[in-house]
Amino acid sequence: MKEVVLVVDKVTSGSIADRAGIRPGDRLVKINGHEVSDFIDYQFFSSDYRSILVLERGRSRKSIKIEREEGRSLGLQFRPTRFRSCRNRCIFCFIDQNPPGLRKSLYFKDEDYRLSFLYGNYITLTNVTRRDLDRIVRQHLSPLYISVHATDPDVRKKVLGLERDDKILDKLKFLTENRIELHAQIVLCRGINDGIILERTISDLAEFFPMLRSLSVVPVGLTRYRKGLPLLNGYDRNSSRVVLEHVGRIQKEFARRFGEPFVYLSDEFYLLGNDALPPQSHYIDFWQIENGVGSTRSFIDEFNEDIKKFPQSLRERRHYLIITGELSVPILTENILPRLRKIANLSIEILPVRNRFFGESVTVAGLITGEDIIETVKGSNLKGTLLIPSCSLNGDGLFLDDFTVREIEDRLNRGVVVLNRFLDLFKEDE
Secondary structure, three states: OOOOOEEEEEEOOOOHHHHOOOOOOOEEEEEOOEEOOOHHHHHHHOOOOEEEEEEEEOOEEEEEEEEOOOOOOOOEEEOOOOOOEOOOOOOOOOHHHOOOOOOHHHHOOEOOHHHHHHHOOEEOOOOOOHHHHHHHHHOOOOOEEEEOOOOOHHHHHHHHOOOOOOOHHHHHHHHHHOOOOEEEEEEEOOOOOOHHHHHHHHHHHHOOOOOEEEEEEEEOOOOOOOOOOOOOOOOOHHHHHHHHHHHHHHHHHHHHHHOOOOEEEOHHHHHHOOOOOOOHHHHOOOOOHHHOOOHHHHHHHHHHHHHHHOOOEEEEEEEEEEEEEHHHHHHHHHHHHHHHOOOEEEEEEEEEEOOOOOOOOOOOHHHOOHHHHHHHHHOOOOOOEEEEEHHHOOOOOEOOOOOEHHHHHHHHOOOEEEEOOHHHHHHHHO
16 A cells, blocks of 8 residues: 555646546646656656656546656656654654743654655654565655664663564665665763773774764753653763763774775864864765755855955945854853954844743744743843854744744844854945
8 A cells, every 4th residue: 555645636727637537636646657756756856757647537547658858857846745644753853842832743653764865854764664665765855864863672672662673783784775865863871872882883883894884973952851761861071071071082994994084073072062163075075965064164165265255345334143042152251242343333243042932941043932032132232133054943934932033023022133144244345
Protein backbone atom coordinates (compact mmCIF):
# COMPACT_ATOMS: atom_id res chain seq x y z
CA MET A 1 0.00 0.00 0.00
CA LYS A 2 1.31 3.42 -0.91
CA GLU A 3 2.07 5.73 1.97
CA VAL A 4 0.77 8.87 0.29
CA VAL A 5 -1.06 9.87 -2.86
CA LEU A 6 0.17 12.57 -5.23
CA VAL A 7 -2.83 14.75 -6.04
CA VAL A 8 -2.75 17.54 -8.61
CA ASP A 9 -3.47 20.89 -6.97
CA LYS A 10 -2.96 23.31 -9.86
CA VAL A 11 -2.33 23.09 -13.59
CA THR A 12 -0.63 26.02 -15.29
CA SER A 13 -2.82 27.44 -18.04
CA GLY A 14 -1.44 26.63 -21.49
CA SER A 15 1.14 24.21 -20.10
CA ILE A 16 1.92 20.74 -21.45
CA ALA A 17 -0.20 19.18 -18.70
CA ASP A 18 -3.08 21.59 -19.42
CA ARG A 19 -3.06 20.71 -23.12
CA ALA A 20 -2.98 17.02 -22.21
CA GLY A 21 -6.20 17.41 -20.24
CA ILE A 22 -4.85 16.98 -16.71
CA ARG A 23 -7.01 18.74 -14.12
CA PRO A 24 -6.83 19.67 -10.42
CA GLY A 25 -7.93 16.76 -8.28
CA ASP A 26 -6.45 14.13 -10.60
CA ARG A 27 -4.36 11.54 -8.78
CA LEU A 28 -1.02 10.70 -10.38
CA VAL A 29 -0.55 6.95 -10.01
CA LYS A 30 2.31 5.95 -12.31
CA ILE A 31 4.92 7.41 -14.64
CA ASN A 32 6.41 5.07 -17.24
CA GLY A 33 5.21 2.08 -15.23
CA HIS A 34 6.68 3.29 -11.94
CA GLU A 35 4.42 3.96 -8.98
CA VAL A 36 4.46 7.61 -7.88
CA SER A 37 3.96 8.47 -4.22
CA ASP A 38 5.51 11.93 -3.84
CA PHE A 39 7.12 14.88 -5.58
CA ILE A 40 10.54 13.21 -5.60
CA ASP A 41 9.13 10.27 -7.55
CA TYR A 42 7.48 12.71 -9.93
CA GLN A 43 10.74 14.57 -10.57
CA PHE A 44 12.75 11.38 -10.92
CA PHE A 45 10.44 9.46 -13.27
CA SER A 46 9.20 12.36 -15.41
CA SER A 47 12.65 13.45 -16.54
CA ASP A 48 12.48 11.48 -19.79
CA TYR A 49 11.70 13.23 -23.07
CA ARG A 50 8.59 11.06 -23.48
CA SER A 51 6.50 9.84 -20.55
CA ILE A 52 3.29 7.92 -20.02
CA LEU A 53 1.32 9.19 -17.04
CA VAL A 54 -1.40 7.10 -15.42
CA LEU A 55 -3.97 9.21 -13.61
CA GLU A 56 -7.14 8.52 -11.66
CA ARG A 57 -10.16 10.80 -11.79
CA GLY A 58 -12.98 9.63 -9.60
CA ARG A 59 -13.31 5.91 -10.27
CA SER A 60 -11.82 6.03 -13.74
CA ARG A 61 -8.19 5.62 -14.74
CA LYS A 62 -6.54 6.82 -17.92
CA SER A 63 -3.08 6.95 -19.51
CA ILE A 64 -1.70 10.13 -21.05
CA LYS A 65 1.35 10.41 -23.29
CA ILE A 66 3.48 13.46 -22.59
CA GLU A 67 6.36 14.92 -24.58
CA ARG A 68 8.56 17.39 -22.75
CA GLU A 69 9.49 20.65 -24.40
CA GLU A 70 13.04 21.79 -23.77
CA GLY A 71 13.26 24.28 -20.92
CA ARG A 72 9.58 23.87 -19.92
CA SER A 73 8.04 22.05 -16.98
CA LEU A 74 4.90 19.98 -17.36
CA GLY A 75 3.01 22.68 -15.45
CA LEU A 76 1.81 20.60 -12.50
CA GLN A 77 1.62 21.59 -8.86
CA PHE A 78 0.65 19.07 -6.21
CA ARG A 79 -1.06 19.14 -2.87
CA PRO A 80 1.37 19.05 0.06
CA THR A 81 2.86 15.65 0.82
CA ARG A 82 2.13 14.15 4.21
CA PHE A 83 5.50 13.42 5.77
CA ARG A 84 6.34 10.83 8.39
CA SER A 85 6.44 11.97 11.98
CA CYS A 86 8.91 10.83 14.61
CA ARG A 87 7.92 8.08 17.02
CA ASN A 88 11.16 8.16 18.99
CA ARG A 89 11.16 9.41 22.56
CA CYS A 90 14.49 11.23 22.61
CA ILE A 91 15.44 12.34 26.11
CA PHE A 92 16.49 15.77 24.81
CA CYS A 93 13.81 16.40 22.18
CA PHE A 94 13.46 20.17 21.88
CA ILE A 95 9.86 19.92 20.66
CA ASP A 96 8.90 18.19 23.89
CA GLN A 97 10.31 21.27 25.64
CA ASN A 98 8.14 23.79 23.81
CA PRO A 99 5.64 25.76 25.89
CA PRO A 100 1.94 25.30 25.16
CA GLY A 101 0.05 27.60 22.82
CA LEU A 102 2.50 27.86 19.92
CA ARG A 103 1.51 27.44 16.28
CA LYS A 104 0.79 23.84 15.29
CA SER A 105 3.81 23.45 13.01
CA LEU A 106 6.21 23.90 15.95
CA TYR A 107 4.98 20.66 17.49
CA PHE A 108 5.49 18.47 14.42
CA LYS A 109 8.34 15.99 14.87
CA ASP A 110 9.54 15.12 11.40
CA GLU A 111 11.39 11.89 10.76
CA ASP A 112 11.31 11.56 6.99
CA TYR A 113 14.30 10.83 4.77
CA ARG A 114 12.70 12.92 2.02
CA LEU A 115 12.86 16.04 4.20
CA SER A 116 16.47 15.22 4.95
CA PHE A 117 17.25 15.08 1.24
CA LEU A 118 15.19 18.14 0.30
CA TYR A 119 15.94 20.48 3.21
CA GLY A 120 18.81 19.02 5.23
CA ASN A 121 16.64 17.98 8.18
CA TYR A 122 18.28 15.54 10.57
CA ILE A 123 16.72 12.08 10.84
CA THR A 124 17.59 9.05 12.95
CA LEU A 125 16.79 6.38 10.31
CA THR A 126 14.84 4.45 12.98
CA ASN A 127 11.75 4.21 10.76
CA VAL A 128 13.32 3.42 7.39
CA THR A 129 12.53 0.09 5.81
CA ARG A 130 14.63 -1.91 3.38
CA ARG A 131 12.34 -0.60 0.65
CA ASP A 132 13.13 2.97 1.76
CA LEU A 133 16.86 2.28 1.72
CA ASP A 134 16.63 0.75 -1.75
CA ARG A 135 14.74 3.78 -3.00
CA ILE A 136 17.30 6.17 -1.52
CA VAL A 137 20.03 4.35 -3.41
CA ARG A 138 18.05 3.89 -6.64
CA GLN A 139 17.12 7.58 -6.85
CA HIS A 140 20.43 8.68 -5.33
CA LEU A 141 18.80 10.84 -2.65
CA SER A 142 22.07 12.31 -1.50
CA PRO A 143 23.25 13.86 0.77
CA LEU A 144 21.28 12.84 3.85
CA TYR A 145 21.67 14.21 7.39
CA ILE A 146 21.63 11.64 10.17
CA SER A 147 21.22 12.01 13.94
CA VAL A 148 23.28 9.21 15.44
CA HIS A 149 23.97 10.40 19.01
CA ALA A 150 25.54 7.06 19.97
CA THR A 151 26.52 3.84 18.23
CA ASP A 152 26.60 1.78 21.44
CA PRO A 153 23.23 -0.04 21.11
CA ASP A 154 22.22 0.36 24.76
CA VAL A 155 23.11 4.05 24.90
CA ARG A 156 21.41 4.75 21.57
CA LYS A 157 18.27 3.01 22.82
CA LYS A 158 18.35 5.12 25.97
CA VAL A 159 18.95 8.41 24.17
CA LEU A 160 16.33 7.82 21.46
CA GLY A 161 13.83 5.99 23.67
CA LEU A 162 13.94 2.84 21.55
CA GLU A 163 12.82 -0.61 22.65
CA ARG A 164 15.26 -2.50 20.45
CA ASP A 165 18.53 -2.04 18.61
CA ASP A 166 17.74 -0.39 15.27
CA LYS A 167 21.04 -1.48 13.66
CA ILE A 168 22.14 2.04 12.76
CA LEU A 169 25.61 0.94 11.69
CA ASP A 170 24.18 -1.59 9.23
CA LYS A 171 22.05 1.14 7.65
CA LEU A 172 24.97 3.54 7.40
CA LYS A 173 27.12 0.80 5.88
CA PHE A 174 24.51 0.03 3.21
CA LEU A 175 24.05 3.69 2.29
CA THR A 176 27.74 4.59 2.15
CA GLU A 177 28.66 1.44 0.22
CA ASN A 178 26.08 2.55 -2.34
CA ARG A 179 27.61 6.03 -2.65
CA ILE A 180 25.08 7.99 -0.62
CA GLU A 181 26.85 10.92 1.05
CA LEU A 182 25.98 11.37 4.71
CA HIS A 183 26.49 14.08 7.31
CA ALA A 184 25.90 13.01 10.91
CA GLN A 185 25.36 14.72 14.24
CA ILE A 186 25.68 13.88 17.90
CA VAL A 187 23.62 15.81 20.45
CA LEU A 188 25.87 15.56 23.47
CA CYS A 189 24.34 14.91 26.89
CA ARG A 190 26.60 15.11 29.93
CA GLY A 191 27.18 11.75 31.60
CA ILE A 192 25.19 9.84 28.98
CA ASN A 193 26.80 9.81 25.53
CA ASP A 194 29.99 11.76 26.22
CA GLY A 195 33.44 10.52 27.30
CA ILE A 196 34.22 6.93 26.26
CA ILE A 197 30.82 6.56 24.55
CA LEU A 198 31.53 9.64 22.45
CA GLU A 199 34.93 8.24 21.46
CA ARG A 200 33.34 4.96 20.39
CA THR A 201 30.67 6.74 18.37
CA ILE A 202 33.21 8.90 16.57
CA SER A 203 35.46 5.91 15.91
CA ASP A 204 32.60 3.81 14.54
CA LEU A 205 31.40 6.57 12.24
CA ALA A 206 34.89 7.35 10.99
CA GLU A 207 34.92 3.90 9.37
CA PHE A 208 32.47 5.27 6.80
CA PHE A 209 34.63 8.25 5.83
CA PRO A 210 34.66 9.82 3.24
CA MET A 211 31.08 8.91 2.23
CA LEU A 212 30.11 9.89 5.77
CA ARG A 213 31.60 13.28 5.05
CA SER A 214 31.27 15.13 8.35
CA LEU A 215 30.22 14.60 11.94
CA SER A 216 29.07 17.42 14.20
CA VAL A 217 28.85 17.46 17.99
CA VAL A 218 26.35 19.92 19.46
CA PRO A 219 25.43 20.52 23.12
CA VAL A 220 22.01 19.48 24.38
CA GLY A 221 19.53 22.36 24.45
CA LEU A 222 17.36 22.61 27.55
CA THR A 223 14.37 24.88 28.17
CA ARG A 224 12.43 25.50 31.36
CA TYR A 225 9.60 23.27 30.11
CA ARG A 226 10.97 19.88 31.15
CA LYS A 227 8.36 18.72 33.64
CA GLY A 228 8.06 14.95 33.42
CA LEU A 229 11.14 14.66 31.18
CA PRO A 230 14.46 12.98 32.09
CA LEU A 231 16.87 15.00 34.21
CA LEU A 232 19.64 16.41 32.04
CA ASN A 233 22.46 18.86 32.69
CA GLY A 234 23.37 21.57 30.21
CA TYR A 235 26.84 22.76 29.33
CA ASP A 236 28.67 25.59 31.06
CA ARG A 237 32.19 26.98 30.70
CA ASN A 238 34.02 24.19 32.52
CA SER A 239 32.13 21.27 30.95
CA SER A 240 32.44 22.87 27.51
CA ARG A 241 36.20 23.16 27.92
CA VAL A 242 36.37 19.45 28.75
CA VAL A 243 34.62 18.69 25.45
CA LEU A 244 36.85 21.12 23.55
CA GLU A 245 39.98 19.45 24.88
CA HIS A 246 38.67 15.91 24.35
CA VAL A 247 37.40 16.40 20.80
CA GLY A 248 40.38 18.60 19.96
CA ARG A 249 42.71 15.61 20.47
CA ILE A 250 40.49 13.46 18.26
CA GLN A 251 40.42 16.13 15.54
CA LYS A 252 44.23 16.24 15.46
CA GLU A 253 44.37 12.47 14.97
CA PHE A 254 41.89 12.63 12.07
CA ALA A 255 43.80 15.53 10.55
CA ARG A 256 46.81 13.20 10.39
CA ARG A 257 44.75 10.28 9.02
CA PHE A 258 42.35 12.05 6.66
CA GLY A 259 43.90 15.45 6.14
CA GLU A 260 40.86 17.07 7.81
CA PRO A 261 39.17 17.00 11.24
CA PHE A 262 36.12 14.85 10.25
CA VAL A 263 34.40 15.71 13.55
CA TYR A 264 33.36 19.32 14.17
CA LEU A 265 32.15 21.04 17.33
CA SER A 266 29.27 23.47 17.17
CA ASP A 267 30.01 27.13 17.81
CA GLU A 268 28.26 26.95 21.18
CA PHE A 269 31.08 24.90 22.69
CA TYR A 270 33.68 27.53 21.74
CA LEU A 271 31.50 30.41 22.93
CA LEU A 272 30.48 28.73 26.18
CA GLY A 273 34.07 27.63 26.82
CA ASN A 274 35.41 31.10 26.00
CA ASP A 275 37.79 29.54 23.50
CA ALA A 276 39.05 30.89 20.18
CA LEU A 277 37.07 29.91 17.10
CA PRO A 278 38.91 27.78 14.53
CA PRO A 279 39.97 29.45 11.27
CA GLN A 280 37.90 29.20 8.11
CA SER A 281 40.16 26.43 6.74
CA HIS A 282 39.15 24.17 9.66
CA TYR A 283 35.58 23.87 8.36
CA ILE A 284 36.52 22.82 4.79
CA ASP A 285 33.18 23.42 2.99
CA PHE A 286 31.07 24.36 6.07
CA TRP A 287 28.98 21.24 5.55
CA GLN A 288 26.94 21.70 8.73
CA ILE A 289 26.75 25.48 8.99
CA GLU A 290 22.95 25.29 9.35
CA ASN A 291 23.57 23.16 12.44
CA GLY A 292 25.56 25.96 14.06
CA VAL A 293 28.92 24.56 13.01
CA GLY A 294 31.10 27.37 11.71
CA SER A 295 28.33 29.95 11.36
CA THR A 296 30.08 32.36 13.74
CA ARG A 297 33.38 32.05 11.90
CA SER A 298 31.58 32.61 8.60
CA PHE A 299 29.81 35.67 10.05
CA ILE A 300 33.06 37.22 11.29
CA ASP A 301 34.92 36.54 8.05
CA GLU A 302 32.07 37.93 5.98
CA PHE A 303 32.02 41.04 8.16
CA ASN A 304 35.77 41.51 7.76
CA GLU A 305 35.40 41.22 4.00
CA ASP A 306 32.54 43.76 3.99
CA ILE A 307 34.64 46.27 5.95
CA LYS A 308 36.33 47.25 2.70
CA LYS A 309 33.00 48.60 1.48
CA PHE A 310 31.97 50.43 4.67
CA PRO A 311 31.64 54.22 4.43
CA GLN A 312 33.95 56.38 6.50
CA SER A 313 31.05 58.60 7.47
CA LEU A 314 27.24 58.63 7.29
CA ARG A 315 25.37 61.57 5.79
CA GLU A 316 23.21 61.95 8.90
CA ARG A 317 23.48 60.82 12.50
CA ARG A 318 22.04 57.31 13.06
CA HIS A 319 21.48 55.28 16.22
CA TYR A 320 21.25 51.48 16.15
CA LEU A 321 20.70 48.80 18.79
CA ILE A 322 21.92 45.29 17.95
CA ILE A 323 19.42 42.79 19.36
CA THR A 324 20.96 39.39 20.04
CA GLY A 325 21.10 36.41 22.39
CA GLU A 326 23.43 36.55 25.36
CA LEU A 327 25.80 33.96 23.87
CA SER A 328 26.81 36.24 20.98
CA VAL A 329 27.69 39.32 23.04
CA PRO A 330 31.46 38.64 23.37
CA ILE A 331 31.80 37.98 19.63
CA LEU A 332 29.98 41.19 18.72
CA THR A 333 31.85 43.21 21.35
CA GLU A 334 35.29 42.02 20.28
CA ASN A 335 34.91 41.64 16.51
CA ILE A 336 32.08 43.87 15.33
CA LEU A 337 31.55 46.96 17.48
CA PRO A 338 35.11 48.37 17.33
CA ARG A 339 35.03 48.59 13.54
CA LEU A 340 31.48 49.95 13.31
CA ARG A 341 32.29 52.68 15.83
CA LYS A 342 34.97 54.02 13.51
CA ILE A 343 32.22 55.18 11.13
CA ALA A 344 31.47 58.86 11.75
CA ASN A 345 27.86 59.73 12.61
CA LEU A 346 27.10 56.13 13.62
CA SER A 347 26.07 55.34 17.19
CA ILE A 348 25.67 51.62 17.83
CA GLU A 349 25.19 49.51 20.96
CA ILE A 350 24.45 45.87 21.81
CA LEU A 351 21.31 44.93 23.71
CA PRO A 352 21.31 41.24 24.71
CA VAL A 353 17.91 39.64 25.24
CA ARG A 354 17.46 37.42 28.27
CA ASN A 355 15.31 34.49 27.19
CA ARG A 356 12.32 34.38 29.50
CA PHE A 357 10.23 32.51 26.94
CA PHE A 358 12.27 29.28 26.95
CA GLY A 359 14.33 29.94 30.05
CA GLU A 360 17.60 31.68 30.78
CA SER A 361 19.71 28.65 29.83
CA VAL A 362 18.70 29.31 26.19
CA THR A 363 21.08 32.02 25.00
CA VAL A 364 21.25 31.74 21.19
CA ALA A 365 19.96 34.51 18.92
CA GLY A 366 17.86 32.13 16.82
CA LEU A 367 15.52 31.42 19.75
CA ILE A 368 14.74 34.92 20.99
CA THR A 369 11.07 35.90 20.77
CA GLY A 370 9.12 39.04 20.02
CA GLU A 371 7.78 39.37 23.55
CA ASP A 372 11.24 39.05 25.09
CA ILE A 373 12.58 41.69 22.69
CA ILE A 374 9.78 44.06 23.65
CA GLU A 375 10.32 43.57 27.39
CA THR A 376 14.09 43.95 27.07
CA VAL A 377 13.87 47.17 25.06
CA LYS A 378 11.27 48.63 27.41
CA GLY A 379 13.59 47.95 30.33
CA SER A 380 16.48 49.75 28.68
CA ASN A 381 17.23 53.44 28.28
CA LEU A 382 19.14 52.85 25.04
CA LYS A 383 17.80 54.57 21.93
CA GLY A 384 17.93 53.70 18.29
CA THR A 385 16.55 51.55 15.50
CA LEU A 386 16.55 47.87 16.42
CA LEU A 387 18.74 45.53 14.38
CA ILE A 388 17.24 42.06 14.70
CA PRO A 389 19.12 39.03 13.31
CA SER A 390 17.28 37.31 10.48
CA CYS A 391 17.81 33.92 12.16
CA SER A 392 15.23 34.94 14.80
CA LEU A 393 12.38 34.81 12.27
CA ASN A 394 10.99 32.06 10.07
CA GLY A 395 10.32 32.29 6.34
CA ASP A 396 6.96 33.94 7.01
CA GLY A 397 8.53 36.71 9.09
CA LEU A 398 7.29 35.31 12.41
CA PHE A 399 9.11 34.96 15.70
CA LEU A 400 8.57 31.73 17.64
CA ASP A 401 5.79 33.41 19.63
CA ASP A 402 4.10 34.59 16.38
CA PHE A 403 5.05 38.25 16.80
CA THR A 404 5.81 40.11 13.59
CA VAL A 405 8.32 42.90 13.02
CA ARG A 406 5.44 45.33 12.47
CA GLU A 407 3.95 44.44 15.86
CA ILE A 408 7.27 45.08 17.57
CA GLU A 409 7.56 48.45 15.82
CA ASP A 410 4.04 49.38 16.94
CA ARG A 411 4.55 48.23 20.53
CA LEU A 412 7.86 50.04 20.92
CA ASN A 413 7.19 52.98 18.61
CA ARG A 414 10.57 52.67 16.96
CA GLY A 415 12.02 51.29 13.76
CA VAL A 416 13.17 47.71 13.25
CA VAL A 417 15.57 46.36 10.62
CA VAL A 418 15.89 42.62 10.03
CA LEU A 419 19.61 42.22 9.46
CA ASN A 420 21.39 39.67 7.29
CA ARG A 421 24.71 41.52 7.13
CA PHE A 422 25.86 44.92 8.38
CA LEU A 423 26.83 46.08 4.92
CA ASP A 424 23.12 46.34 4.09
CA LEU A 425 22.83 49.27 6.50
CA PHE A 426 25.09 51.46 4.39
CA LYS A 427 23.84 50.95 0.84
CA GLU A 428 22.21 54.35 0.71
CA ASP A 429 25.52 55.93 1.73
CA GLU A 430 27.50 54.38 -1.14
